[in-house]
Amino acid sequence: MWSDLPSDLLSNIFSYLSPDSLARARSTCRHWHAGAKAYLLTAIPPVPWDEPPWFLAMPMPMRNRRLSCYAHNPVHNNWHALSLHFLPDPVRLVGPIGSLVLIRPMNSTFLQLAICNPFSRQFRHLPLLNTTRTNPAVGVLVLDSSQDVQFPSFRVYVAGGMSEAPRGGAMYEPTLEIYDSRHDRWQIVGSMPVEFAVRLTVWTPNESVYSKGFLYWITSARAYCVMGFEIGTNTWRELNVPMADRLEFATLVRRNGVLTLVGGTCGQPACIWELGDGDDWGLVEKMPAELEMRFLGGKGSWGSTKCVGSDEAIYLYGCLGSGMAVWREVVDKGRWEWFWVEGCCSIGGIRVQSFPIKGVLLHPSLASSSLF
Structure with a gap:
């Protein structure tokens, strides 16, 4: 039939x-x-998303050219292996854009960006930047997802980095460059304070968080601090971080549109703060003690913890085979709850080797996109 x-x-x-x-x-x-x-x-148009996002894990670093990434389906609570043979080079994960991921090919010393859909195996390099940069901060802004939540128009912001000096050698690049997917080109939009360029280059991981008109990055060195760029005015600012000199890990995410900080100190549960009025951080949640013990496994230190989040969920994770602590919105109950997700140890009865990963949250799609 x-x-x-x-x-x-x-x-x-x-x-x-x-x-x-x-x-x-x-x-x-x-x-x-x-x-x-x-x-x-x-x-077309796509069905609105009413399920929690998937967790996509990519090996880091990828110098040994692992040719798979791994995705966790939160509805069925199972893992899938996705082949990366369609990629021309090993890549480093930068962040999600709708159902796509922004990646950085690792075959170039200078920053080169690309987008791909690991589910449909589509891949495309973005145009080269106007200024060659090494290790700049990268931020993503979704322009309007109301018409196409899977493949929205977007901008990529690149700030700071090292570039070639006019007389040889290298210098910090105190400029900001923007890629707009609607025009498929880069544009240098202005200068930035040199001290911000230095700190974004040396101490900032690539990922950013957008909230209420600002792109934010957090420094990776103690004491932690947050650096923000206001898009409408092209101005920069700096925010303090609670317990900045004591946190063993700190990550920025966005929850319900609000800038959120996740961090942990030795002997204490992981904490979640939200940025309120007057740039004050308010504590909104602590990881339950039993989940903390299960996550740390007796180590007592949060030093190797990584975190990724979206408006719908926050994941704390380590290696691929390790379990993940998840604070997720439960829509039918009208509240957020903690869950435990087992790490990816086997798929289809075949054992999967554990290794360090970087994760993003996205809603997968097999639909074709005009961005490719």
């Missing part, structure tokens, strides 16, 4: 499948592949 279903009916049935189930259905036979393809071509 299934092999005789008309393509339009088959496409309608496929519209109810999750991305991982749809991917398996596409590989069943030619008829199902055609039906799935027809659905993907006509699935």
Whole structure:
């Protein structure tokens, strides 16, 4: 019966499948592949997301050219291996853009960025920057996701970094450069304080958080501090961090549109603060003691902890095989709750080696995008 279903009916049935189930259905036979393809071509506008985001884990560093990344489906609570053979070079994960990820190919000393969809295996380099830069801070701003939540228009902000000096050698680059996906080009938009350029280059991991008109980065050196760029006025500012000189790890995320800080100190549970009026941080949550013990495994130190978050969830994680502590919104209960997610130790009965990872949260899609 299934092999005789008309393509339009088959496409309608496929519209109810999750991305991982749809991917398996596409590989069943030619008829199902055609039906799935027809659905993907006509699935506009996309269905609004009402499920929690997936956790996508990419090896770091990728110098040994691991050719897979791993995705956790929070609805079915299972892991999937995604082949990265379609990528021309090893890459480093920068951050999510809708259903895509912004990545940095590692075959170049200077910054080169690209976008890819690890689920549909689409990949494209962004144009080269106007100024060659080494190790700048990178930020992402989604311009308008109301029309296309899967593949929205976006801007990439690149600040600071090292560039070649006019008479040889290297210098800190005190300028800001922006890529706009609607025009597919980079533009230098102005200067920035040299001291901010230095600190963004030396002490800041690439990822950023956007909240209420500002892009924020957090320094990676103690004492931690937050550096913010106001997009409307092209001005910079600095924010203090609670317990800045005591935190063993600190990460910025965004929750319900508000800038949020996640951090932990030795002998204390991980804490979550939100930035309120007057640039004051307010404590909103602490990790439950039993979850802290399970996560740390008796180590007592948060030093190797990493964190990633979205408006819908916050994940604390370590290596691929280690478990993750998740604080997630439970919509039908109207509150946020803590969960434990087992690490990826095996897929389909095949053991997976544990290694350091960097994670992002996104809603997967197999649809085609005009960005490629």
